[in-house]
Amino acid sequence: MKSFARILLLVTLAAPVFGQAAGKSTGEQPTKSDSAVKKEAPEKDVAPEAFYKLAFNISEIEDGKRVNQREYSMVSRNNDGRPVSIKATTRVPINSPEKQLQYLDAGLDIRCFAPREVAGVAGKVAANCDVVISNFVVPDQSTEARNSVGPVLRTTNTSAWAVVTLGKPTVMSIIDDVNSKKRIQIEVTATKID
Secondary structure (H helix, E strand, O other): OHHHHHHHHHHHHHHHHHHHHHHHHHOOOOOHHHHHHHHHOOOOOOOOOOEEEEEEEEEEEEOOEEEEEEEEEEEEEOOOOOOEEEEEEEEEEEEOOOOOEEEEEEEEEEEEEEEEEOOOOOOEEEEEEEEEEEEEOOHHHOHHHHHOOOOOEEEEEEEEEEEEEOOOOEEEEEEEOOOOOEEEEEEEEEEEEO
């Protein structure tokens, strides 16, 4: 009788342990309360949404003096994944050898991916931008333009990363014009919009 009482006591004490083990095997499927907690917790890889204004100052410098300056700005969202752009061009008709009319764009094209905060550095963002500046060569500026059948197009192109301190202008690129004594300087200023 004592051994029967011991077995009964052992089974009574072991039942909750076996019940917990069985619960763990079916616990792979989340309960409603577990899935609700997971949905409320923010994902670690997704940055909180932020908007940035990118202001560009594009200058032509000749003999150390600024002779021309243009300003452009755009607003970008950091977790959008798509680039934002500004395009200010003139479409010029060109006759092709096949006697078909084609168009050529000349002007400015700025394309930027959203700034990303620099990890571990407060107040700095990294911006990846492409800037294309193109214009037509005036015939008296070049013998190529005088002797050409069609217009001669001069293009300056830069694709660069810039680490920018928020609110302060940062020089992204400096490009010497190969056909003149001019230099093109591209500055960008990033401002977080609250």
